[in-house]
Amino acid sequence: MTVARSVRVRGIVQGVGFRPFVYRLAQSHSLAGWVLNGEDGVDIHVEGLEGAIDAFVGELKANPPPASQITGIDAEPCGASGFGEFTIRETRRAGHPSTRISPDLPVCAECLAEMRDPADPRYGYPYINCTNCGPRFTVIESLPYDRCRTTMKAWPMCELCAGEYHDPSNRRFHAEPIACPQCGPRYAPGIHETIELLKAGSLVAIKGLGGYHLACDARNEPAVRLMRERKFRKEKPFAVMAANLEVARTLIEIGAETEALLTSAARPIVLARALAALPGIAPDTQELGVMLPYTPLHHLLFDAGAPDVLVMTSANRSSEPIAYRDDEARLHMAGIADALLVGDRPIARRVDDSVARVGAFGPAVLRRSRGYAPGAVCTIPSERPILAVGPDLKNTVTLVTGGQAFVSQHIGDLEHYDAIQAFEETIADLLAMYEIDAGELTVAHDAHPEYVSTVRGQKLGWVSVGIQHHRAHIASVIAERQAWDRQVIGVSFDGTGYGDDGSIWGGEFFAGSVTAGFERVRHMRPACLPGGDAAARNPVQCAAGFLARDLSAEPFCFPPRYRQAREMMRKQVRTFTTTSVGRLFDAAAALLGFTREITHEGQAAMWLESLARTALDSSTVYPFPELDYEPLLDAVIEDRVKGRDRGEIARAFQRGVARGMCDAVRELCELQATAVVCLSGGVFQNDLLLADIKEMLPELEIWTNHSVPPNDGGISLGQAALAAFPHA
Numbered sequence: 001m002t003v004a005r006s007v008r009v010r011g012i013v014q015g016v017g018f019r020p021f022v023y024r025l026a027q028s029h030s031l032a033g034w035v036l037n038g039e040d041g042v043d044i045h046v047e048g049l050e051g052a053i054d055a056f057v058g059e060l061k062a063n064p065p066p067a068s069q070i071t072g073i074d075a076e077p078c079g080a081s082g083f084g085e086f087t088i089r090e091t092r093r094a095g096h097p098s099t100r101i102s103p104d105l106p107v108c109a110e111c112l113a114e115m116r117d118p119a120d121p122r123y124g125y126p127y128i129n130c131t132n133c134g135p136r137f138t139v140i141e142s143l144p145y146d147r148c149r150t151t152m153k154a155w156p157m158c159e160l161c162a163g164e165y166h167d168p169s170n171r172r173f174h175a176e177p178i179a180c181p182q183c184g185p186r187y188a189p190g191i192h193e194t195i196e197l198l199k200a201g202s203l204v205a206i207k208g209l210g211g212y213h214l215a216c217d218a219r220n221e222p223a224v225r226l227m228r229e230r231k232f233r234k235e236k237p238f239a240v241m242a243a244n245l246e247v248a249r250t251l252i253e254i255g256a257e258t259e260a261l262l263t264s265a266a267r268p269i270v271l272a273r274a275l276a277a278l279p280g281i282a283p284d285t286q287e288l289g290v291m292l293p294y295t296p297l298h299h300l301l302f303d304a305g306a307p308d309v310l311v312m313t314s315a316n317r318s319s320e321p322i323a324y325r326d327d328e329a330r331l332h333m334a335g336i337a338d339a340l341l342v343g344d345r346p347i348a349r350r351v352d353d354s355v356a357r358v359g360a361f362g363p364a365v366l367r368r369s370r371g372y373a374p375g376a377v378c379t380i381p382s383e384r385p386i387l388a389v390g391p392d393l394k395n396t397v398t399l400v401t402g403g404q405a406f407v408s409q410h411i412g413d414l415e416h417y418d419a420i421q422a423f424e425e426t427i428a429d430l431l432a433m434y435e436i437d438a439g440e441l442t443v444a445h446d447a448h449p450e451y452v453s454t455v456r457g458q459k460l461g462w463v464s465v466g467i468q469h470h471r472a473h474i475a476s477v478i479a480e481r482q483a484w485d486r487q488v489i490g491v492s493f494d495g496t497g498y499g500d501d502g503s504i505w506g507g508e509f510f511a512g513s514v515t516a517g518f519e520r521v522r523h524m525r526p527a528c529l530p531g532g533d534a535a536a537r538n539p540v541q542c543a544a545g546f547l548a549r550d551l552s553a554e555p556f557c558f559p560p561r562y563r564q565a566r567e568m569m570r571k572q573v574r575t576f577t578t579t580s581v582g583r584l585f586d587a588a589a590a591l592l593g594f595t596r597e598i599t600h601e602g603q604a605a606m607w608l609e610s611l612a613r614t615a616l617d618s619s620t621v622y623p624f625p626e627l628d629y630e631p632l633l634d635a636v637i638e639d640r641v642k643g644r645d646r647g648e649i650a651r652a653f654q655r656g657v658a659r660g661m662c663d664a665v666r667e668l669c670e671l672q673a674t675a676v677v678c679l680s681g682g683v684f685q686n687d688l689l690l691a692d693i694k695e696m697l698p699e700l701e702i703w704t705n706h707s708v709p710p711n712d713g714g715i716s717l718g719q720a721a722l723a724a725f726p727h728a
């Protein structure tokens with residue numbers, strides 16, 4: 001007896017070969033009906049024998065296409081219409097689309113094999129792709145995902161491509177960016193010219209998926225130095241691309257989890273302990289960021305003899321957003337790149353490479369961008385759409401619609417005109433993509449009244465709400481687990497964030513839940529911070545603020561800036577109060593010899609962590625009683641004067657911070673009758689600190705960020721979560 005069922009599949013199910021998969025599955029079970037891309041997923045109607053339909057649904061769940069991510073399947077009985085065959089129907093459009101857009105995918109093994117086969121029509125073709133691989137987010141102009149709404153719309157398919165595109169049994173059936181050398185876009189001038197330039201030590205700007213990379217031979221020290229000079233990037237580590245996993249193994253320590261991250265579909269830059277010395281690439285740190293090739297072009301370059309390790313950094317001047325339009329790249333790269341390798345296919349939006357690592361608590365994303373964005377991170381219950389605009393540093397924005405929280409790609413620091421423009425473009429893009437009218441939005445922004453994101457955010461939307469920075473950090477951890485009611489102790493150790501009292505926070509302990517709100521229950525003893533923002537760039541200013549005594553003599557030898565800061569303190573001009581643990585790390589770094597101005601955010605703390613890793617003896621733990629930093633820094637000074645190994649001092653300092661924090665947490669957990677502690681904030685990017693905390697708190701459940709960064713890149717998600725549960 002023929003029965004019928006209506007099946008709805010939600011998740012990342014468009015643009016990943018889902019419809020042809022359903023088609024083939026229906027055929028193999030002799031079912032009739034249809035499949036189409038609906039507004040919030042894939043809609044299927046099947047008719048046939050009940051047992052066959054059950055088997056069909058079972059396989060749908062068990063073996064979906066590799067690039068898909070199913071979040072829900074509903075199957076309901078419905079009336080049979082007497083279809084004679086199974087067909088793929090055209091896309092239907094109605095209300096708000098809430099379908100998830102697939103992130104970009106790395107080239108698959110089958111396409112790679114074809115690209116390397118001289119007999120294949122796509123031999124050596126840098127734009128080869130199929131339904132299992134290739135660009136998605138970076139070519140999609142609007143939804144639903146069809147070729148006419150991608151940046152491939154300008155290239156009509158040739159006979160070969162059209163044949164494959166329309167053949168349900170082909171791997172390229174409805175592969176929207178399908179192309180071949182006959183009909184598709186090209187790269188100019190060419191692979192071989194580029195390789196010769198790279199080998200000769202030149203800098204080449206190479207168009208990639210979400211923007212231009214600036215590339216050079218990572219083993220060529222003069223080339224790397226040239227890159228630093230031309231990019232105005234003094235010391236910030238460069239990421240490199242290794243030709244393959246074998247080469248990567250010679251560069252960094254790769255365990256099973258790190259390998260899984262390196263070869264995951266997101267193909268992020270993975271930070272791990274460096275094994276090889278690449279001069280000038282990552283000064284002052286023992287870690288190196290490595291990624292594997294992910295586009296066909298990358299493989300073509302390495303196959304044809306490019307240096308086996310390339311610096312691949314975003315093509316921009318320091319701290320500007322990555323260039324992604326051809327004219328923009330030509331303009332920005334003039335005087336920086338010796339040549340450009342330009343591909344014809346336009347990039348729909350800028351998406352940087354992501355950064356991740358395997359830390360003490362497992363894999364964690366430190367910059368969430370290509371390969372992850374714009375995937376939903378979690379569900380957040382909200383009737384009304386929410387737009388959370390993030391903070392001003394490491395900005396991302398989060399849109400909540402249809403209960404899904406979409407976190408944008410990394411936008412950057414909203415300090416320059418270009419970055420602010422990128423911020424506005426990304427918001428407009430997200431709203432357009434999901435057809436949200438700004439007038440219906442609840443906008444969540446940082447509590448800092450002068451942040452660019454705050455000022456711009458307040459102009460959008462129907463209503464706006466300020467969310468305190470460190471509460472947002474804690475909420476971002478809980479959002480990943482969707483434990484809205486869970487009573488926790490939240491610890492936010494951070495650089496800078498605007499506090500309830502207008503002072504600079506960053507060493508905060510909270511008790512509560514996302515639904516009930518977070519009460520600040522403890523904090524580091526407040527210190528002075530002469531010079532405000534300038535102190536964040538000058539560790540010696542932090543040392544002057546945290547310690548009343550004069551440290552001009554040996555072994556400290558601080559530069560004049562230290563005296564000026566002390567003078568500011570004495571006269572009480574431009575002197576602020578702070579509880580920031582980030583600044584405490586800076587003060588300690590100054591005491592240990594980092595006395596110059598930093599050239600990138602978090603540099604002094606990273607330097608201190610690296611120093612601490614050199615310690616052979618980690619038995620000493622300096623005192624940090626009741627979160628009072630004075631005994632802690634006194635111990636640093638005392639041992640420094642005694643001439644103790646600086647690595648050991650750095651380690652004892654870090655262990656002191658960890659011990660002090662753990663003591664406070666244990667007490668608070670008892671007081672609040674909870675065993676869950678959430679850690680978030682920039683300081684927790686320090687993996688050695690996390691490992692110490694893990695060791696010191698075996699009895700508690702420790703939650704950290706995994707899908708969004710513990711740094712300010714995760715703030716927008718936390719803002720969105722807190723805005724979804726308004727408190728009195």
Ligand code: ZN
Pocket residue numbers: 107108109110111112129130131132133134
């Ligand atoms: Zn493929």
Ligand code: ZN
Pocket residue numbers: 157158159160161162179180181182183184
């Ligand atoms: Zn073609």
Ligand code: FE
Pocket residue numbers: 469473494495496497681682711712
């Ligand atoms: Fe922060």
